[in-house]
Amino acid sequence: MKAVRVHSYGKRPSVDEIAEPGVTGPFDVLVQVGAAGLCRTDLHIVEGQWAEKSGVQLPYVIGHENAGWVREVGSAVTNVAAGDAVILHPLVTCGLCRACRSGDDVHCENSRFPGIDCDGGMAEYLLTSARSVVKLADGLEPAAVAALADAGLTAYHAVRKAVPLLYPGTTCVVIGAGGLGHIGIQCLAAMTATRIVVVDPNEAARELATRLGAHETFANTAGLHDSAHVVLDFVGEQGAEKEGLAVTRRAGSYFVIGYGGTVDIPTIDLISTERNVVGNLVGSYNDLDELMTLAAQGRVTLHTKTYPLAAVNEAIDDLEAGRLRGRGILVP
Known part of the structure; x- marks a missing residue:
């Protein structure tokens, strides 16, 4: 699959051909990415501001604002099925620690943060967890809401x-x-x-x-x-x-x-x-679910500019130069 990867801090990412992830665990959800938002945090990642905090090994796939369609699920997944349109909470959380059990899953003690400390969603596919997927209401398309996964x-x-x-x-x-x-x-x-x-x-x-x-x-x-x-x-x-x-x-x-x-x-x-x-750091799964209700009601809408995945550096140029009004969206 095609994916946007950072190879070296201080240098622009490249679009590479890499192996597609696959479902191995019972709660895994493989999502065909319909849209990935470009965030100023992505610029900070490329600059190296997150290198020490994330500890991620390079090269890796960036992108933490993601929405798309479920392609495959693990054996224990019951909340979504293949073909469902979903938006992804940016963190993959355990569900077992005190923070998760309190509904404060953004502070999960065992979380992964795709696009920050592991492979993210500026790619054709992203592997996530059943705990991270919010099913979209009828009429909401992934490209229209992807950036709500973090910015929103x-x-x-x-x-x-x-x-x-x-x-x-x-x-x-x-x-x-x-x-x-x-x-x-x-x-x-x-x-x-x-x-x-x-x-x-x-x-x-x-x-x-x-x-x-x-x-x-x-x-x-x-x-x-x-x-x-x-x-x-x-x-x-x-x-x-x-x-x-x-x-x-x-x-x-x-x-x-x-x-x-x-x-x-x-x-x-x-x-x-x-x-x-x-x-303020991102938000909880319940926050995202509530925000999707406002989006379905038409009370929160994104102002976006769409780019093909291959044009990621053009989108970065526009963001850095202040030419973007709203959010840049990459479509694989």
Whole structure:
């Protein structure tokens, strides 16, 4: 099968011909990939930012936002069958540890993360587990929802955690209306009554944010300092983290979703203002299932640009140059 593999950090991935994975375990699910989202994390992987954390052996297949059709299942699989359209939770989890039994499977003690620490889904086929597949409702196509497996899931997870803080009369500032941010805006509009203020330097992104439910948009945070009950920072680098903290009001919460930068705040400022800094990592299986309900209802939709698998480096160029509005999708 054809697959996008990283051979060396700092060098672009290549499209290789490799062996197709096969079902061997009772809970295995082999998925024919219908679409794989291109995430900024993929760029960080290529740059080597994840090398130490993942410990993955090169070369390997990247891609952690995947949807497609079940091709084959193991003997114990009962929740899906060959031919079913599915989206994949990004982690393969054990189901037995305390985190899994608590429904917090993103913190599974024995997880694998295809596309991060083992072969992922920028390929024609991906081997996963029965615990990771969410069956798609009629009318949802893999290419239309693939990026919801991570970008959407991460945005939804952050918004869901923030919902109790976003009662009517509050203000939520969203930093970045790109691949994750445009989904977070829709989740906020669907799940809260908060005033949604979006900050993005790109005019087209601000226009999209308005169409998706933002009440106000700005090119920068000037004039917004100390205004937000909640800040959702979908950038997390290049100074956005400093601005995000400045925008957060006393007793407010700064949610870090994008990454790459550094949060630097004196401890006296935290205790004197009682601001909260909240980390966010992907989301649970239940989060993804709930997000698919919003997608089936048409309340969350992805804005995408589609590329053939062989054009992966063109897609990377577009993402790096800021030419992508929404999410890049690779179709094998």
